[in-house]
Amino acid sequence: MEQEQPVRVGRRLAAIVAADVAGYSRLMGLDEVGTARTLREHRKVTDALVAKHGGRLVKTTGDGVLLEFPSVVDAVECAVAVQAVMAERNQGAPEDRRMQFRIGINLGDILVEGDDILGDGVNVAARLEGIAEPGGICVSSSAYEQVRGKVAVDFTDLGEQSLKNISRPIRAYAAGLSANAHQIASLLSSVPRLSIVVLPFANIGGGPEQDYFVDGVTESLTTDLSRISGAFVIARNTAFTFKGKAVDVKKLGRELDIRYVLEGSVQRGGNHLRVNVQLIDAGTGNQVWAERFDKAVTDLFDLQDEIVSRIANTLDAQLVSAEARRAEGSLHPDAMDLYFQGRAWANKGVTIEQTMQARGFFERALKLDPENLEALVGIALVDATIGATYTSDDRPARFAAAEPAVIKALSTAPQHALAHAVLGMIQIVTYRAAQGIAECERALALDPNLATAHAWIGLGKTYLGRPAETEGHVRAALRLSPRDTFALRWMLFVGHAKLLLGADEEAAMWLGRGIETNRNYPLGHFLLASTLALLGKLDQAKAAVRGGLALDPSFTIHRYNSHLSSNDPTYLAGRERIYEGMRIAGVPEGSGLGTIA
Numbered sequence: 157m158e159q160e161q162p163v164r165v166g167r168r169l170a171a172i173v174a175a176d177v178a179g180y181s182r183l184m185g186l187d188e189v190g191t192a193r194t195l196r197e198h199r200k201v202t203d204a205l206v207a208k209h210g211g212r213l214v215k216t217t218g219d220g221v222l223l224e225f226p227s228v229v230d231a232v233e234c235a236v237a238v239q240a241v242m243a244e245r246n247q248g249a250p251e252d253r254r255m256q257f258r259i260g261i262n263l264g265d266i267l268v269e270g271d272d273i274l275g276d277g278v279n280v281a282a283r284l285e286g287i288a289e290p291g292g293i294c295v296s297s298s299a300y301e302q303v304r305g306k307v308a309v310d311f312t313d314l315g316e317q318s319l320k321n322i323s324r325p326i327r328a329y330a331a332g333l334s335a336n337a338h339q340i341a342s343l344l345s346s347v348p349r350l351s352i353v354v355l356p357f358a359n360i361g362g363g364p365e366q367d368y369f370v371d372g373v374t375e376s377l378t379t380d381l382s383r384i385s386g387a388f389v390i391a392r393n394t395a396f397t398f399k400g401k402a403v404d405v406k407k408l409g410r411e412l413d414i415r416y417v418l419e420g421s422v423q424r425g426g427n428h429l430r431v432n433v434q435l436i437d438a439g440t441g442n443q444v445w446a447e448r449f450d451k452a453v454t455d456l457f458d459l460q461d462e463i464v465s466r467i468a469n470t471l472d473a474q475l476v477s478a479e480a481r482r483a484e485g486s487l488h489p490d491a492m493d494l495y496f497q498g499r500a501w502a503n504k505g506v507t508i509e510q511t512m513q514a515r516g517f518f519e520r521a522l523k524l525d526p527e528n529l530e531a532l533v534g535i536a537l538v539d540a541t542i543g544a545t546y547t548s549d550d551r552p553a554r555f556a557a558a559e560p561a562v563i564k565a566l567s568t569a570p571q572h573a574l575a576h577a578v579l580g581m582i583q584i585v586t587y588r589a590a591q592g593i594a595e596c597e598r599a600l601a602l603d604p605n606l607a608t609a610h611a612w613i614g615l616g617k618t619y620l621g622r623p624a625e626t627e628g629h630v631r632a633a634l635r636l637s638p639r640d641t642f643a644l645r646w647m648l649f650v651g652h653a654k655l656l657l658g659a660d661e662e663a664a665m666w667l668g669r670g671i672e673t674n675r676n677y678p679l680g681h682f683l684l685a686s687t688l689a690l691l692g693k694l695d696q697a698k699a700a701v702r703g704g705l706a707l708d709p710s711f712t713i714h715r716y717n718s719h720l721s722s723n724d725p726t727y728l729a730g731r732e733r734i735y736e737g738m739r740i741a742g743v744p745e746g747s748g749l750g751t752i753a
Contacts, residue, residue, distance in 0.1 A: 166268035171231040171299065172281040173211070175238075175259045176220035178290035183255065194255055195219060198245065200490065202238050204482075209234035214273055222282075224273060228263050228302040232331065235259045235293045236309055243291065244410060256291040260284030263298040280326055283319035287328065297327035349492060350475050351414040353390035354378045356399040357431075358421040370422045371396075372460050373431070377418070380468040383603045384475070385530060385574065386492075390414060409438025416444070416475065427453045431463055435474055445474040462635060465605045469637040473503050491525035494518070498534050503641050507676050508547055511538050529565050533575045536562035540582050546679050547708050551719055555582055573603035581612050585721040589619040607637035611646040614653075621726030623653035644674040651683055655690075655737075656730030663687045671703075678708035682716070686737030697741035704743075712746025713738050 177183070183191040199221075206213060206223060209230045214222040225231035238257060246254040262284060264277025280296055288294035295303070300311060310332045316325040354377045359370040375392050382389040390412055398408075405417050420433035434446040447470060449463055480500035483493035498517030504510045515538040521531035536558040543554030559582050565575045580595030593616040596609040614629030630646045637643070647670035654663035667684040670677070681704030688697035704711060713735055722728075739745070 167265055167275075168268060169263070170266050170273070170277070171225040171228040172262050172264065172266065172273070172278050173223040173225065173231050173235060173259060174220065174261075174278075174281040174285040175223070175235075175257050176217075176285060178256045178258050180219040183253070186253065191255075198242070198255060201241055201245070205234055205237050205241070209237070214271065220285075222273070222278070224266075228261070228299050229306050231261050232293070232295065232299070232303045232307050232309060235261060236307070236331065239291055239293060258285050258288040258290060259293045260286070260288055260295075261293065261299050262296040263302055264296075276322075280319065280322060283322055284317075284326070284328060287314075287317060287319070289330070293331040295329050295331055297329070300327075300329045348388040348413070349415070349479055349496075350384065350386050351388040351390075352381060352416040352418055352475070353395050353408070353412055353414055354381065354392075355403065355417060355419040356396055357419070360421050360423040362422065362424050366422065366424055369460060373420075373422065373464060376460060376464040377467060380464055380605055381418075381471065383573065383605065384468075384472050385572065387475075388414070405436050405438055405441050414438055416478070418471070424453070429453050429459065431467075433467055435471065435478075437478070444478050445471075465607075465636045466638070468605050469607060469640065473641070476500055476503060491521040491528045491531060494521035494524065495528065495531045495534060498531065498538075502534065502538060502541075506541065506545065506642065506645065506674070508542065508545070511542055514538050527568075529569055529572070532561050532565045533572065533578060536565070536582075537574070537578050540578055540585075544581070544585050545677075546711070546716055546719055549715065549718075555586055558582055571602055573599045573606050573609075576602065577606055577609040577612065580609065580616075584612055584616040584619060587722060589616040589722060592616050593620075605636055607633040607640055608642060608646075609633075610636065611642075611649060614646070615649045618649065618653045618656065619722035619724060619727055621722075621724040623656045623727075623730065626650055626653035641674075644670040644677055644680065646670075647673065648677070648680050648683060651680075651687070652734075655683065655687055655734055656727065658733065660687050660690050664691065675703070676707060678704045678711055679716075680704075681707065682711060682738060682743055683734070685741035685743060686734050688737075689740035690733065690737040694740070697737075701741050701743055712744045714746025 177195065180191075203213070209225065210227065211223045211225045211230065211234055214224050223231070225234070239259070242255070242257055246256065260281045260283065262277055262281040264280060265275065266273045266277045267275040284294040284296060294314070295311075303309070304311070311329040312332065314328040314330055317328045318325050354374055356374045357370045359367045362370070374395070378389055378392045378395065381387055394412070408417060409415065415438055417436045417438050418433065419436065420431060423430045429451050431449040432446070433449070435444045436442070437444050447467070449466060451459055451463065453459060476496055476499045479496040483489055483496050494517045498514045498521065501510055501514035501517060515535060518531045518535040518538065521528050522535065525531070539554045539558035539561070543551045543558065559579070562575050562578045562582070565572060566579065569575065576595050576599035580592040580599065583589070583592030583595060593613050596613045596616070599606050599609040610629050611633035614626040614633070617623065617625040617629065627650045630650050633640075633646050634643060647666050651663045651667035651670065654660070654666060664684065664687045667680055667687060671680045671684060681700050685697045685700035685704065688700060716738070717735065
C-alpha cells in the first residue's frame with residue numbers, strides 16, 4: 157500500500173506587525189457604542205496607511221490587527237505614520253478617552269495557511285506589542301538591523317526581554333518619532349472630507365477700493381463653497397485672521413483639521429482684472445488645481461458674482477476629483493468613498509460608458525449605506541441623464557426609476573439643491589415642463605450657482621412652446637460654468653430651440669459649438685445634420701450623420717420621434733422641421749415609423 161506523503165507546510169520570511177488598543181476594555185466600559193464607533197473611524201485611516209505602504213491585513217481580533225509586509229522598512233514607516241496620525245487625532249479628546257495603539261514589529265519566518273499566518277515569528281510580534289507603551293512601537297533586533305539608518309526614527313535599546321511563551325530572550329528596541337517623522341505620515345488623518353479654508357485673497361497693487369472688492373470675493377467664496385453638498389468650510393472670521401500673513405499650509409491643515417486650502421490674488425490693470433486661484437492639498441502641500449480668470453471691469457458687484465460662481469463651480473468638480481483619487485487607494489472604501497468615485501465618473505462626460513461607471517459606484521455606496529443621500533441623488537441623476545440621451549429605448553424605465561429615488565432624497569433633505577434640479581429635469585422631459593421649471597427655480601433659490609438648473613429651465617421653455625426664451629437661460633448657465641462638462645448639452649438646447657424657430661444659421665452655430673466642446677454626444681451630430689440639410693449644405697449634413705452613427709449606430713428618426721417630451725402644438729409643429737431635415741441628410745428612418753406627428 158502506497159504511503160501517503162506528508163503535506164509540505166508553506167513558509168516565508170516576512171515583516172509582521174501586531175497592534176491593539178491600549179486599555180480597550182476600560183474604554184468600552186466608559187462608552188461601549190462610542191468606543192466601537194471611534195475604533196471603526198480610526199481603522200479607515202490606518203487601512204489607508206497600510207495600503208499606501210504595501211501591507212496586507214491578515215486578520216482582526218476585536219481591537220487588534222495582524223499585518224504582513226514584504227519589507228521591514230515599509231512596516232516601520234507605516235507604524236510611525238499610524239502613531240503620528242493617531243497623536244493628531246487624539247489632541248482634542250479628553251485624556252481618559254484617548255484611543256492609543258500599541259504596535260509590535262518582528263522580522264521572522266512564518267507558516268502560511270491559506271490567508272492566515274502562524275508561527276514563532278508571529279508570536280514574537282504579538283509579545284512585543286504587549287510591552288510597547290501606549291502610542292509606542294516596539295521592534296525586535298532582527299527588524300531593527302534591517303531598518304537602522306533607513307527610516308526617520310530614533311530607537312532606544314530596551315535590552316534582552318523575556319517574553320511570555322517565547323523560549324529565548326528577545327532583544328527589543330522602542331521606536332520614537334524623530335524630527336522628520338511627520339513627513340512619513342503626510343497627514344492622512346480622517347479629517348472631514350471636502351474640508352477647506354478660503355484664505356483672504358491678496359490685493360496686488362490695488363488701493364482701498366480694490367481691497368473691499370478682494371475681501372468680498374473671499375467672503376462670497378466662503379459662503380458659496382459651503383453650499384457644496386458635504387463641504388466643511390472654515391468660517392470667514394477664522395480665515396481672516398490669516399490676512400496678510402505668510403502661511404505654512406501643512407501646519408495650517410493640522411491646526412484647522414482640514415484637507416484643502418484655497419488661496420488667490422487679485423490684480424487690476426486699467427479696465428482689466430486678473431484673478432489667480434490655487435487649491436492646495438494641506439497634507440502634502442502640493443497644488444491640486446490652479447486657474448486664472450481675466451475679465452474686463454464693468455460693474456464690480458456683477459464681476460464679483462461672476463468670478464465667485466465660476467470658481468465655486470470649478471472647485472466643486474476639482475474637490476470631488478481629489479476625493480475620488482484618495483478613495484481609490486482605500487482597502488475598505490466606505491459609502492462616501494464610493495460616492496466620490498461615482499461623482500468623478502459622472503463629471504467626466506455624457507457617454508453611456510461613463511454614466512454607467514458612475515452608476516456602478518453609486519449602487520455600491522447604497523449597498524453599504526441604503527440611506528446615503530448623496531448616492532441616492534447621484535443614481536437618480538445618472539438614470540435621468542441616460543434617459544435624456546436618446547441612445548436607448550429604455551427611456552421611460554430610466555425616468556420611472558429616477559423619480560422615486562430623488563423624491564425619497566428630498567423627503568429626507570428638502571433643502572438639497574441638486575435633488576430639486578434633478579427632479580425638475582425629470583419633470584421637464586416627461587410632459588411636465590411647468591412643474592420642472594418650478595423645481596429648478598427652487599434649486600436656484602437654494603444654490604444660485606447651480607448652472608445646470610438655469611440650462612434646464614431654458615429647455616423647459618422650449619417644451620412650453622416658448623423657444624425664443626431658451627437662449628437667455630443657457631447663457632446664464634454658461635456664465636456661471638463656462639467649462640462645465642455638460643455645457644455641450646446646454647448649447648444643444650439652444651440649437652434645438654433655434655431650429656424650432658426656423659433660425660437655421662443660428663442653430664448651426666450653437667450646435668457646432670456644442671460638438672466642438674465634446675464630440676462624443678450623438679444627438680448633437682444628428683441635429684446639426686438636420687440643420688445643415690435645411691440650409692442646403694447636403695455634403696456637410698451627410699458628414700454629420702456619419703459622425704453621429706459612428707457614436708450611436710442604432711439611432712433612428714423613429715426613436716427620436718418616440719421620445720417626445722411635450723404635446724405643446726407650437727413645439728410639435730417645430731419638430732416637423734427637424735424630422736424633415738434629418739430625412740434629407742440621410743438619418744435612418746427606423747422600423748414602424750409611419751406618419752410622424
